[in-house]
Amino acid sequence: xxxxxxxxxxxxxxxxxxxxxxxxxxxxxxxxxxxxxxxxxxxxxxxxxxxxxxxxxxxxxxxxxxxxxxxxxxxxxxxxxxxxxxxxxxxxxxxxxxxxxxxxxxxxxxxxxxxxxxxx
Amino acid sequence: xxxxxxxxxxxxxxxxxxxxxxxxxxxxxxxxxxxxxxxxxxxxxxxxxxxxxxxxxxxxxxxxxxxxxxxxxxxxxxxxxxxxxxxxxxxxxxxxxxxxxxxxxxxx
Numbered sequence: 698x699x700x701x702x703x704x705x706x707x708x709x710x711x712x713x714x715x716x717x718x719x720x721x722x723x724x725x726x727x728x729x730x731x732x733x734x735x736x737x738x739x740x741x742x743x744x745x746x747x748x749x750x751x752x753x754x755x756x757x758x759x760x761x762x763x764x765x766x767x768x769x770x771x772x773x774x775x776x777x778x779x780x781x782x783x784x785x786x787x788x789x790x791x792x793x794x795x796x797x798x799x800x801x802x803x804x805x806x807x808x809x810x811x812x813x814x815x816x817x
Numbered sequence: 818x819x820x821x822x823x824x825x826x827x828x829x830x831x832x833x834x835x836x837x838x839x840x841x842x843x844x845x846x847x848x849x850x851x852x853x854x855x856x857x858x859x860x861x862x863x864x865x866x867x868x869x870x871x872x873x874x875x876x877x878x879x880x881x882x883x884x885x886x887x888x889x890x891x892x893x894x895x896x897x898x899x900x901x902x903x904x905x906x907x908x909x910x911x912x913x914x915x916x917x918x919x920x921x922x923x924x925x
Contacts, residue, residue: 732914734916741901741903741916741917741918741919742852742854742860742903742905742916742919743916744905744913744914744915744916747914756912756913758913759818792859792860797862800850800862800865800866800869800871801848801850801865801866801869803850803862803865803866803871803905804850804852804860804862804905805861805862805871806859806861807859807860807861808859809859810859
């Protein structure tokens with residue numbers, strides 16, 4: 698069974714930093730592009746970042762460019778999101794998700810999410 | 818920035834048909850996926866590549882595409898289909914995912 702488990706969410710002050718982790722199991726982690734998607738309280742989904750299986754390619758939303766860095770450690774089957782210069786508007790539940798090549802790259806499955814709150 | 822446009826809400830009686838649209842210029846070049854998100858849960862893909870249904874998704878879910886619009890249809894809606902639905906596709910440059918604003922389906 699494919700499982701994704703996020704961790705690292707916390708309360709942080711504006712301007713602070715946080716690193717999220719996503720532990721993956723049940724599939725060949727290094728073979729799949731992985732993504733982070735966030736959801737602000739009561740709002741819709743927003744794609745944040747994606748990284749290819751070999752980590753050679755990364756893509757970021759304009760809203761986080763220069764502040765967030767996606768990375769992965771294939772030896773540990775773990776995806777990361779380093780978040781710097783955090784803003785109040787970064788407050789959200791952050792989900793990691795696997796791009797499923799069987800389903801044309803759609804995001805499947807998703808983890809349960811981890812809450813990041815940016816507030817003074 | 819590129820946007821995918823969905824109606825904010827759709828209301829439907831049990832057993833009737835719910836139709837959710839998603840519009841965007843790049844949809845004529847890129848396929849779309851659809852996700853269902855029930856309250857307090859993570860999203861689940863219910864349709865991929867415009868018209869294909871993942872394993873385990875009921876047949877009452879179907880998808881279609883025409884030009885710059887894609888549509889998710891739920892035929893014979895059940896109370897359990899009440900959820901938020903999001904479309905997803907690539908932007909004009911083909912390097913960034915974009916989600917629609919979401920449609921709340923209410924089963925009356």
